[in-house]
Amino acid sequence: MSYLKFDRRLMANLDESTQREYIRTNRKGAYCCSSIVGCNTRKYHGVLVIPIPSLSPNNHVLLSSLDLTIIQHGVPFNVGIHEYEGDIFSPKGHKYIREYNVDVASSTTYRVGGVVLRKEFIFCHYVNRALLRYTLLEAHSQTTLRLSPFLAFRDVKILTHQNTSINEAYQEVKSGVSFCLYEGYPTLHLQLSKEHQYVSAPTWNERIEYTKERERGYEYTEDLYVPGYFDVDIAVGETVYFSAGLDEVAPESLAPLFEEELAMRTPxxxxxxxxxxxxxxxxxxxxxxxxxxxxxxxxxxxxxxxxxxxxxxxxxxxxxxxxxxxxxxxxxxxxxxxxxxxxxxxxxxxxxxxxxGLWAIWTLQxxxxxxxxxxxxxxxxxxxxxLIHYYLRNVHPNLRIDETGLCLIIGDGKPLSWMDAKIGGRAVVRREGYLVEVNALWYNALCFYKEVIPSRWDEQLETLLEQVRESFNQVFVNEHGYLFDYISPHTRQDWSVRPNMIFAASLPYSPLSKPLRRSVVEIITRELRTPKGLRSLSPKSDGYQPQCHGTQLQREQAYYNGSVWPWLLGSYFEAYLKLYGQGAISFVERTLIGMEEELQEHGVGTISELFDGNPPFKGRGAISFAMSVGEILRSLKLLEEAKREYDTQTLPIIRYE
Incomplete structure (x- = not known):
């Protein structure tokens, strides 16, 4: 049984299936991405999306989609799907899907009358090539597959429209054709593993709509060029391979290449x-x-x-x-x-x-x-x-170690921390002065330096370390048992409850006493913790905005004023395990099981950038975010170490299907 599997009921419900997206990359900056039903909902979606540094720093969509039509008795059944302006879906290929699963390769099974066809997808390692495998599982009569490429040849941030600058010429290559629609772009080779008929029938599919871009307040309709189609006959039990890449490949190599790529992957x-x-x-x-x-x-x-x-x-x-x-x-x-x-x-x-530099030291730690x-x-x-002496030299344009021993960050209104949302170039949350996580990292960095390179430690640094500890407690600790997020010499004190104080309780070296660390964690647990991470602002604080959607302006305002960030769970779990020991293990385990559910949602098999601050905690932002994934993986390691330390005989860390 597949771990990530979606049945016909969910796939037929476009409100559900178009919200779930997959991403595959090739380690060279290229990727393929779409909704699991195959309907592109973002301008970033495509079968082959690659970097072309000579044109722009962004990726470029070459092959937007590849429509599949199943033909029997001369009757075509297009199992593709696009959304057009006016919330019109055509064709409605989702109604033919019986199953979509992600085990090793992404696999979609279609049933059209007596025909059962499986489509599998692989994105090759280190080369810009997408491979598709079509296997006819059942059929009662002659079956033909028709493959229609939708070409874009554009920057991911710029939509294309019908134009006269396009180069409609194509070149025949071995078992396929190649295209280069605009000057400066590489040539796209489309090839099949079997003899077929290519029919040139240039047309523009106009007014295709990307709903995610509409929600985000961007241009959301474009025209895509369809140069023609490939017709290939297929028999029951037979497999046909399709390749989209930047160089020509031997058709007979597609089957072994697919198997080779398959063998390299972890299920x-x-x-x-x-x-x-x-x-x-x-x-x-x-x-x-x-x-x-x-x-x-x-x-x-x-x-x-x-x-x-x-x-x-x-x-x-x-x-x-x-x-x-x-x-x-x-x-x-x-x-x-x-x-x-x-x-x-x-x-x-x-x-x-x-x-x-302070995060770099944490990485070394x-x-x-x-x-x-x-x-x-x-x-x-x-x-x-x-790194340590770089900070001690006070040469960074926005940071200096002042007479308190703390890091003072001053700028011109631009974001200067991980909370980097901005409007008109100005930080939405202007965190300047003494930032709590920066100074927790600074104290931790000095202690780590003392631990691992004692030969470079001296009395002056020892005095500084003690000064940092005392100043941290004087500056950030307030009478309500939590820490100020930042202290700015130029603005009124902000009493908002934010998650950045978690680092003062979680880092290997903390400037806080154990009772203070416990108080910090308890307040974060009451006001900021959710099943998906920590809120960036407490619902009790002024300016709380739980929904991160809408236009760019609306999203920028919400990113750090209530949205939930899963990457903060790593430090939260670390602090919780330190404070509560064996009693924390089941709590962390239950929370991670809740996070596991997210693998079936926004970004299938991965973890999103952020979530809404209120239930149902919908995934937002990037569908796959490195800090989210990295810190959850570290959390699993922390849990494993805690179980080993206490020799806890409990259920496995995460349930297995």
Whole structure:
């Protein structure tokens, strides 16, 4: 039985099936993405979406969709689906779907009269190629498949419309044809494994609608070019392969290539294996030597803070330390270049943010927990030393260590922390001054440095460490038992209850006493905890906005004023387990089982960027987010370690189907 399986009832309900999306990537920045029913609901959706750096920094949709028509006795049954302007769905291929499941390859089974056909999809590793496999399971008479490509050749952020600039010419290739619709684009090769007939019948499908873009306040209709179609006969028990790629491939190689790709994949058979698959999807290798983590799909690139936060969970706690080494070897030179003021990385966005170095130290600390202090110092000790002294030199344009010993962050109104929503270039939540998580990270960083490189520790640093601890308690602790989110010398004190104080209770070294840490966790549990993560603002605080949808302006206002962020669960669980010991294990376990349900929802088999702040906690934002996946994987490791420590004989960490 498949772990991720959707029956005909759900697939036929478009209100349900179009809300669930899948994502597959090739580790080179390309991806395929759509709703599980096959109806594209975003401008980012497509069968083959690839980076073309010479044209723009964004990805580009080449093949938007591939319509499948089953023909018997000359009667066509189009099992594709598109939404057109006016909420019109045509064709209505969803009514023929009997099952959709995601085990190794995405698989859709159709029944049309006496015909039962299975379609399977694979996105190849490290090459820009999508492979589809069609297998005829049942039929009572001659059956023909008709495949109609919908071509876009556009930036993911720009919709296309019928125009005269298009190049309608096509070239015949072995068992297929190729197209290049506009200058500057690569050639798209469409090929089949079997002899067929290609019929050139150029037409524009006009006014296709993307409902997610309409909800987001963007342009939402476009015209797609359909150059013609492929007709191929298929017999019962026979399999036909279709390839969409940037280079020509031998048709006879498609079957073994599909099997080879299939064998490389880990089946999605439980919660953790789904997360492991998802973690691998973020891994981005633009060439043979470099490696990064993309922040999320379908629209994020490489972001420094996200990378360091997600890195432990998506690599060392995903049983892939080799990825950790490659990524660190890639990002350390760029981080050093910024610290030495010799340049800012073009590949890594936000490497100049003031807290990025502190998150990098946290990442090194996680690695030390995994591999041991000696190994960490051997590999990364000099980098840790540079990071600490970079902050001590007070050369960052937006951060300085002031007379209190704390990190003071001052800017010009732009976002300066992970809460980076902005309107008109100005932060929606202007967190400046002393930020609670930044200073918790700073205290933790100093303690970690003292622990692992004692030879570099001196009396001056010891004095600073004690000063940071005392100042932290004086500045952030209030009489209500929680911590101020930030203290700004230029604005009125904000008493809002926000989740960033969790780091002062969760980090390996905390400046707070145990009673204070307990108080912080209890308040977060009462006001911020949900089954999907921690709210970014308490419902009791002014400005709470639980729904993160609508136009970009509405979403920006809601991101950090009530939306739920699942990546914060990692630190919340860490603090909870430290404080409550064996009694916390069942609580963490139950919460993770609740999170497991999310794999069937917004992003199938993965975890979304954020959720609404109120029930039913609907998934929002990116359908797959590296920080969410990474911190849930780390949470599973924390739970495993707690069970081992207390020798708890309970149910498995997560139920298995």
């Amino acid at each position: 999605r058979e439980d919660f953790r294996s789904c997360l492991l698959n998802s973690a691998l999807q973020f891994y981005y290798r633009p060439d043979a030597t470099r490696g990064y983590l993309l922040a999320g799909y379908p629209w994020f690139g490489v972001r420094a803070r996200d990378l360091f936060i997600a890195l432990p969970g998506c690599t060392i706690y995903a049983d892939a330390p080799e990825r950790f080494y490659r990524i660190m070897d890639t990002v350390i030179p760029d981080t050093r270049a910024f610290m030495n003021q010799v340049g800012v990385s073009k590949e890594i966005q936000g490497i100049n943010e003031p807290d990025v 996680q690695y030390a927990h995994y591999a041991g202090n000696e190994d960490m110092v051997s590999r990364y000790g000099s980098f840790l030393d540079e």
